[in-house]
Amino acid sequence: MQYRSQAVAKYYFTAAIALFVAQILFGLIMGLQYVVGDFLFPAIPFNVARMVHTNALIVWLLMGFMGAAYYLVPEEAETELFSPKLALGTFWVFLAAAALTVLGYLMVPYAGLAKMTGNDLLPTMGREFLEQPLPTKLGIVVVALVFLFNISMTILKGRKTAISLVLLMGLWGLAIFFLFSFYNPDNIVKDKYYWWWTVHLWVEGVWELILGAILAFVLIKVTGVDREVIEKWLYVIITLTLITGIIGTGHHYYWIGTPEYWQWWGSIFSALEPIPFFVMTLFAFNMVNRRRREHPNKAATLWALGTGVMAFLGAGVWGFLHTLSPVNYYTHGTQITAAHGHLAFFGAYVMVVLTMISYAMPLIRGRAANSNRAQVMEMWGFWLMTISIVFITLFLTAAGILHVWLQRMSAHPLSFMDTQAQTVLFYWLREISGLVFLGGLVAYIWSFFCKDEPAQA
Amino acid sequence: MTEVISNTQQPAKGPVVVSIPTKAHYPPGDLAIWVFILAELLAFGVFFAAYAITRTNHLALFNEMQLNLDRRSGAINTGLLITASWCVARAVAAIKENNASTSARWLGAGILAGLGFIVIKLVEYHDKLALGINLASNIFYMFYLSLTFFHFMHVLLGLAILGIVWLKTRRGGYSAQEHSGMETGASYWHMVDLVWVILFPLVYVIHSPTGL
Numbered sequence: 001m002q003y004r005s006q007a008v009a010k011y012y013f014t015a016a017i018a019l020f021v022a023q024i025l026f027g028l029i030m031g032l033q034y035v036v037g038d039f040l041f042p043a044i045p046f047n048v049a050r051m052v053h054t055n056a057l058i059v060w061l062l063m064g065f066m067g068a069a070y071y072l073v074p075e076e077a078e079t080e081l082f083s084p085k086l087a088l089g090t091f092w093v094f095l096a097a098a099a100l101t102v103l104g105y106l107m108v109p110y111a112g113l114a115k116m117t118g119n120d121l122l123p124t125m126g127r128e129f130l131e132q133p134l135p136t137k138l139g140i141v142v143v144a145l146v147f148l149f150n151i152s153m154t155i156l157k158g159r160k161t162a163i164s165l166v167l168l169m170g171l172w173g174l175a176i177f178f179l180f181s182f183y184n185p186d187n188i189v190k191d192k193y194y195w196w197w198t199v200h201l202w203v204e205g206v207w208e209l210i211l212g213a214i215l216a217f218v219l220i221k222v223t224g225v226d227r228e229v230i231e232k233w234l235y236v237i238i239t240l241t242l243i244t245g246i247i248g249t250g251h252h253y254y255w256i257g258t259p260e261y262w263q264w265w266g267s268i269f270s271a272l273e274p275i276p277f278f279v280m281t282l283f284a285f286n287m288v289n290r291r292r293r294e295h296p297n298k299a300a301t302l303w304a305l306g307t308g309v310m311a312f313l314g315a316g317v318w319g320f321l322h323t324l325s326p327v328n329y330y331t332h333g334t335q336i337t338a339a340h341g342h343l344a345f346f347g348a349y350v351m352v353v354l355t356m357i358s359y360a361m362p363l364i365r366g367r368a369a370n371s372n373r374a375q376v377m378e379m380w381g382f383w384l385m386t387i388s389i390v391f392i393t394l395f396l397t398a399a400g401i402l403h404v405w406l407q408r409m410s411a412h413p414l415s416f417m418d419t420q421a422q423t424v425l426f427y428w429l430r431e432i433s434g435l436v437f438l439g440g441l442v443a444y445i446w447s448f449f450c451k452d453e454p455a456q457a
Numbered sequence: 458m459t460e461v462i463s464n465t466q467q468p469a470k471g472p473v474v475v476s477i478p479t480k481a482h483y484p485p486g487d488l489a490i491w492v493f494i495l496a497e498l499l500a501f502g503v504f505f506a507a508y509a510i511t512r513t514n515h516l517a518l519f520n521e522m523q524l525n526l527d528r529r530s531g532a533i534n535t536g537l538l539i540t541a542s543w544c545v546a547r548a549v550a551a552i553k554e555n556n557a558s559t560s561a562r563w564l565g566a567g568i569l570a571g572l573g574f575i576v577i578k579l580v581e582y583h584d585k586l587a588l589g590i591n592l593a594s595n596i597f598y599m600f601y602l603s604l605t606f607f608h609f610m611h612v613l614l615g616l617a618i619l620g621i622v623w624l625k626t627r628r629g630g631y632s633a634q635e636h637s638g639m640e641t642g643a644s645y646w647h648m649v650d651l652v653w654v655i656l657f658p659l660v661y662v663i664h665s666p667t668g669l
Contacts, residue, residue, distance in 0.1 A: 236489045240496055261592045261599045268503050275496050 001363045003074040005081035012067025013357045019060035026053040034427040059098045064353030071360045077158025097139040130181045144175040162231035167213035173206030189257035196252045204245040211352045223291035233283045240276035263325040270323040274316030284308035297369035299378040303355035310347025336400030343393040374450035384440025391433040399426035486641030494648045522597035531661040541570035542650040545643045555633040564623040571616045615649040618642045
C-alpha cells in the first residue's frame with residue numbers, strides 16, 4: 001500500500017464480504033423453498049428471501065466497487081484520497097442504510113414498508129431489483145454523489161491514467177443510470193422500458209467498464225506488463241462492450257409492446273456481447289503469460305484469470321444461449337435466465353471484486369501477499385465456489401430446458417406448476433451445490449484468519 | 458529452453474526500444490486494431506446474413522422496396538469511399554518515403570472524400586425521412602436504415618481517426634521509421650470502405666426475382 005488513505009477500502013471490503021454471506025444464506029433459504037415450499041413460512045416468505053438475496057448481492061458488489069475505487073484511485077493518481085474522512089463517513093451511512101433496508105424487508109410486510117417510507121409521494125417500489133424504499137434510494141444517490149465527488153477530486157488533483165478514467169466513467173454511469181429507478185411511468189411498457197436502463201445498462205454497460213478497469217489494474221500489478229499494452233487492450237474491450245451492450249438492451253424489448261425492429265437490433269448486437277468478454281479472457285491470459293515478475297500473491301492472479309474465463313462463460317456464453325429473439329420466445333421466464341444470472345454475476349462481478357480484495361487486502365494489512373497456507377485456503381475457496389456455481393448453472397439450465405420442453409414444445413403441454421413438479425430433482429441438486437458454495441465461502445473467509453507461517457517449499 | 462527464459466527476463470524498468478522492420482511488419486498497424494476490425498466485420502457479417510435470410514422470406518417486398526433507393530447517390534458514395542481509401546494508401550506510401558507534407562495532403566484529400574460521403578448520405582436520409590419512412594415502416598426499410606446508419610457511424614469514427622492521424626502527420630509525428638499509428642488508422646479506414654463495398658450492392662443493387 002503506497003498511500004495511507006487507501007486503507008479506507010478495508011471497511012468496504014469487510015462489509016462487502018459480510019453481505020456476501022447474508023446473500024448466500026438467503027439464497028440457500030429460497031433454494032430450499034423451491035422444494036420445501038413452506039420452509040420458514042411465514043417468518044421469511046419466498047418473495048422476501050429473494051429480495052434480500054438479490055439486493056444484498058447488488059449492495060455488496062457496490063461496496064466492493066467503492067472499496068476497489070478507494071484503493072485503486074490514489075495509487076493510479078499518485079496522491080492521497082481527496083477526503084478519507086468523507087469516504088469513511090459515507091461507508092457508515094451506506095452500511096446503516098443497507099442494514100435498515102434488510103431489516104425493513106424482514107420485519108415489515110412489503111406493502112406496509114411502502115406505506116411507512118413514503119412510497120405514496122413518489123412511487124418507485126415493487127419493481128424487481130429496485131425494491132428499495134424511497135429513503136434508501138435517495139440514500140444511495142447521496143452516497144454515490146459524495147463518493148464520486150471524492151474520487152473525481154482525487155483524480156483531478158493527481159495523475160490521470162486510462163484505468164482511472166475508465167473506472168470513473170463506469171462509476172459515473174452507474175450513478176446516472178440509477179436515476180431511472182425514480183422514473184416509474186403508469187404505462188407498463190414504458191415502465192419496463194426504462195427499468196432496463198438501470199438494470200441492463202448497469203450490468204451489461206457501465207459495470208463492465210468498472211470490471212475492465214479493476215482487472216487491468218490488478219493485471220498491471222501482478223504481471224508487471226507495460227501499462228501502455230494493458231491500457232490499449234482496455235480501450236478495445238470497453239469500446240466493444242459499450243457498442244454491443246448499449247444496443248444489446250434491445251434483447252429485453254422483444255415482446256413487451258416495443259417496436260418489432262428491436263428483435264433484430266437486440267438479437268444481432270446482444271449476440272455479439274460475448275466478444276468483449278472473449279477478448280478479456282485472451283487479455284488476462286496473455287498478460288499473465290507475458291509477465292515480467294513473479295508476484296508472490298498467486299491467489300490474486302488466480303482470481304484475475306478466473307474472472308476472465310467465468311465472465312466469458314456466464315455473461316457471454318450463457319447470455320448468448322437465450323438472447324436471440326426466436327430462442328427467447330421459448331425460454332423467456334424459465335430457469336435458463338436464472339442460470340445465466342447466477343454464472344454471469346459470479347463470473348464477472350463477484351470474481352472481479354474478490355480479485356481486487358485478494359490483491360489489496362494483504363497490502364492493506366501490511367504484507368505483499370498472504371502466507372502460503374492462507375493462499376492455499378483462499379484457492380480452496382476459489383475452486384469450491386467456482387465449481388459449485390458451475391453446477392448450480394448446469395442444474396438450473398437443465399431445469400429450464402425441461403420446463404421449455406414440457407410446457408412450451410410438447411404436444412400435450414403441462415401447466416406451470418406441473419412442470420415445476422417435474423424439475424424438483426434439479427432443484428435439489430442445485431441446493432446441494434449451493435451448500436458446497438457455502439463451504440467454499442467459509443474456506444475463503446477462513447483464509448483471512450490463517451495464522452501466518454513462513455511459506456513452505 | 459534457456460533462450461526462452463532469457464527472453465522473458467528483460468529488465469522490468471524503462472521503455473523497451475523495439476525496432477520494427479517496415480517490410481516484415483504484418484499485419485500493418487497495431488494488433489489491437491485488427492482484433493477490433495475482426496469484431497466489426499463479424500458484426501456486419503451477422504447483419505448481412507440476417508438481411509440475406511430475411512430477403513429470401515420476403516422476396517417480393519425486398520425487390521419492390523429496393524427500387525425506391527437512390528442508387529445514383531449510392532454509386533457516387535462508393536466512388537468517394539474508394540477514392541478516400543486510395544488517398545489514405547497514398548498517404549502511407551508517402552510517409553514510408555519520409556515525405557510527411559505529401560502524406561498529410563493525401564490524408565486531407567481522403568478526409569474530404571469521406572466528408573463528401575457523409576453529406577450525400579445525409580441528403581439521402583433526409584429524402585427518406587421526408588417520405589415518412591422509419592424503422593417500423595417495413596422489414597426492408599428496417600434493414601436499409603439499420604445497416605446504412607450503423608455503417609454511417611463507422612464512417613464518422615473512421616473520419617475522426619483520420620483527422621487525428623492527419624494532425625499528427627502535420628506536426629511531424631510520423632516518419633519512415635515510425636508510422637505504426639498511421640497504418641493503424643489506415644487499416645480501420647479500409648475496413649469502413651470494405652464494408653460499404655459489400656453493403657452497397659447487397660442492399661441497393663442486387664435484384665433478382667428468384668432470391669438467388
